[in-house]
Each structure stands twice: as structure tokens, then as C-alpha cells.
Amino acid sequence: MEAWFIFIILISFCLCLLITLLFSSHSKTSRHPLPPGPLRVPIIGSVLWLRRSFTELQPILRSLHAKHGPIVTLPIGPRPSVFISDRSLAHKALIQNGAVFSDRPKSLATSKVTNSNQHSVTSAFYGPTWRLLRRNLASEMLHATRIQSFSGTRKWVLHTLLNRLRSNSESGKSIKVIDHLQYSMFSLLVFMCFGEKLDDDQIKDIEYVQRRYLLNFDRFTVLNFWPRLTKILLRKRWEELLQIRKEQEDVLVPLIRARKKAKEEAINTPDPEVVVPYVDTLLDLQWPEEKRKLDEGEIVSLCSEFINAGTDTTSTALQWIMANLVKYPHVQERLVEEIREIMRDRKEKEVKEEDLGKLPYLKAVILEGLRRHPPAHFVLPHAVSEDVVFNNYLVPKNGTVNFMVSDMGWDPNVWESPMEFKPERFLNYTEKNGGEAFDITGNREIKMMPFGAGRRMCPGYNLAILLLEYFVANLIWSFEWRTSNGGEVDMTEKEEFTVVMENPLEVCVFPRS
């Protein structure tokens, strides 16, 4: 089915290209060439490139960069994709020319189903819709005081996780860590989103509908070749996508309605102790241009984005960091020693959030984890708001601009032995800088950018770092972590929604007395 379908698409693309070439105008910028890249085989090449994942592209991009320099183009799909691997060029684009490089490309047809036609923070064009949603998320949920208001929730999630690990350790079974980490981050983000402690089954239902789309993403790519045609020729697959969306709405809409009701009732008796969940902030919003409130479908898309953006990224980073602590027991031991210093005269067992600032080695472990194993090897695709000349090349408005996060963090010109896991490098860095904290935002200079940089930088980076520090400190302080059966930790990577461990970490944990 797919072979003849792609044949029809190729013929159609040829016609479109011909028409575009005949009628395209010549502007000032079009006198500059696109950044260099592989020989372009019109149409067929584009379709073949589109079928490759980002992980498959990475080694190809590296050899292209070695040949052509730090900015190259691949003809992925109908539009050119520019790839930037150099941290100084990333700074020039994202920080110095942030106003131009902060747009997003037009979403593909399948993504429009899940992002309500680009009404989400990640997908919205750089304009009033994005500004409204981003400001709401950053100030109402991710501002320091709002993050602080959820400290009780983090404590609850941590204790549930520790209890689960404890009961596994008592039975002597080896533990597949990622399942527990993912469940914990889900419970936390779901609470922040809906303000309710849901039971196991409800959380598993949400986890199921959320992950189903992410893990099936590749199967739906083909639908974007020519949506009008695929809606006829690949009708069953479109129905499958719409069914996944419907199931997501079936699970999330009742939670949104319950919150709306609770909010209306609370107007008469507001409780200052109660936290404000994300849905409440969305119920109050109004689209700036259409002058109407958000509909239920749009709220579903935004809640889904909030849960997905915060869950897989954080649990992936946690798994990589724990894997390194298991692989390198001397790092684990040094971390325990640092924690022991501050816990010496304490009765209670928990490392509190207020303690985290006194643990520089812990911070170094987290930063090294994010540098060596960034959950996202590329930022989300950017777009320029107009054709621009950048580094003497044309970066066209109708293309995408991609930044290679992992390669920047592995740059041997900045990091000595970049592929080794050495948290000490961040202690050295801090001392060299006269005690100034490492600048993860890259505002002054980009040395690594696990959260991106500039106006589209991850708004959740403060929350993410807090979660990583709090959970790693307590997981290590509560248990000694070892590989199951004395085996090796396999650090092979695999691309899912994030870049995960191909063979998930399996451990035995032993309570520390």
C-alpha cells in the first residue's frame, strides 16, 4: 500500500515544485545560497530523508559538519532543514538575533490534531498566542513562589517512590528503575495540572493515553505527505490517530470539568492554603485575537503538553544520572559523603529542599548528567520569522532551523574528555569563575544547552533542576545502588520521545542504615 502511495506523492511533488520554481520571485536574500549539504536529489531525496529519525541523522550530520562547516542543510520533506552544531553560532542566532530565530514552523497535519492547530506553548508561532500561553505557564506555574507552593506534593511523591523501592528491595528482586521514575513524575505533573491526588488506576489511564501518541508518532508521519489524499487512501490510519485523541479527551475532559466546578464553588469560600493547578489558570485565559475563552479541546492540548513536557524529559534525565551513579560507585560514594556532612545531627531521614543549596557536588552531578546525556539531542525545530542572511547563507522562512544540543555539550574545545562522566569539571569551573554559578541559560555564552537558549528556552528548567537535585539526593541517601547480579550498566542510547537508555537500568537497592 505505502509503495504506490509514495509513488503518487512523488509525482504530485514534482508538479508542485515545477509550479513553485516557475512562479518564485527573486528577493535580495535569495541571492545568497542555502547552507551547504548533500547533493539534492529532488523529491525522492526529500521523501527518503523524512523517513529517518533524528538519531539516524546525527552521525550523517556530524560528517556533513566535518566536511562543510557548522551550518548545513538537509532537504527533509518539502522544506529545507538547517542544522547548526556550533555553540557560538547558536548564541548568535538564539540570543543575539532572538527576535528572528524564535518562531516555530507550520505544524504538520497530524501534529495539528494534538496541538489544537498550534495553540500550545511549544508549537505556537512567535506572536500574541505564544506570548499569552508562555507568560501564563511561566508566571502562574513555574515562577519560584508557585514552584515552592507544590513542595508538599513533591514530598508525597518522593515518599511513595521510596516506599515502592523499599518493598522491592525487601523481596530481593532487581528493579527496572525507569517504570518507577516515570510513574513518580507522572503523579507529580498530574497533580500540578489538576490539583488532585488521583489513584493508581487513574494515573495509569492518563499515562497510557499520553504515551500512546508519543510512541506511535512514527506510524503517523506518512499521513503528512499529502493530508487531503492520505485522508482517503490511508483512512484507517487517520481514524486510529483520531481515536487516540478521542481517548485522551475521554480521560482528561472529566478532570477539567471537575476542576471548573470546584473553582466555581470555591469563589464563595476561597482557601489560601490550597495550591493553584495549571487547569485553573487556563480556565481564566482568553485568546488575545479572537477574544474568547479556551475551549475544552484546547485545554486538553495544553494539559497534555504540560504533562508530556515535564514527565519524560525529567524521568529520562533521572535515569541517566542514576545509571552513572551505579556505573561509577566512587561518584555515588562522594555524593553520599557530601550529604552525610549536612545530615550528621539530624533525626529525620529526608534531604529537604532547603538543603540542596548546600550540596555543590550534587549540583555538579546533575549538570554533568545533563551535559553528557541531554534528554533532547536537538531543541524543538525553530523557524525564522522572515528570510534572513546568517553567516553568509540564506536561512529561509519556509524551512526549519535545528540546533544540535548534544554536540554542543560534547565540544572538545570547551570540555576536556567530553565523553567521560566527570562531575568534578563543574566544581573546577565554579572555582575558576570565582564562585559564580554555571550559567545554564547560555545568555552570556553557550557552553551547553540541555534546555535550549533564548526566548524559546525551556520555561521549566528551574523546576526540572529542583526535581533532579531533590530526587537524586534522596534516592542516594536512602539506598545504596548496585547493578543487579554484578552486571555492567549499558549506556547505549535509543530515541523515543527523548533519548533514553536502550537497555533500561536494572538495579538492586540496599537501605542505608
Ligand code: HEM
Ligand atoms: C530535564 C527536564 C527538561 C529538559 C531537558 C527540557 C528541555 C527542553 C528543550 C530542549 C526545549 C526546547 C527549547 C527550544 O525549542 O529552543 C524545551 C521546551 C519546553 N519545555 Fe522543557 N525540558 C525539561 C523539563 C520541562 C518541564 C518540567 C516543563 C514544564 C512543566 C517543560 C516545559 C517546556 C515547554 C512548555 C517548552 C516549550 C517552550 C516554548 O516553545 O516557548 N520542560 N524543554
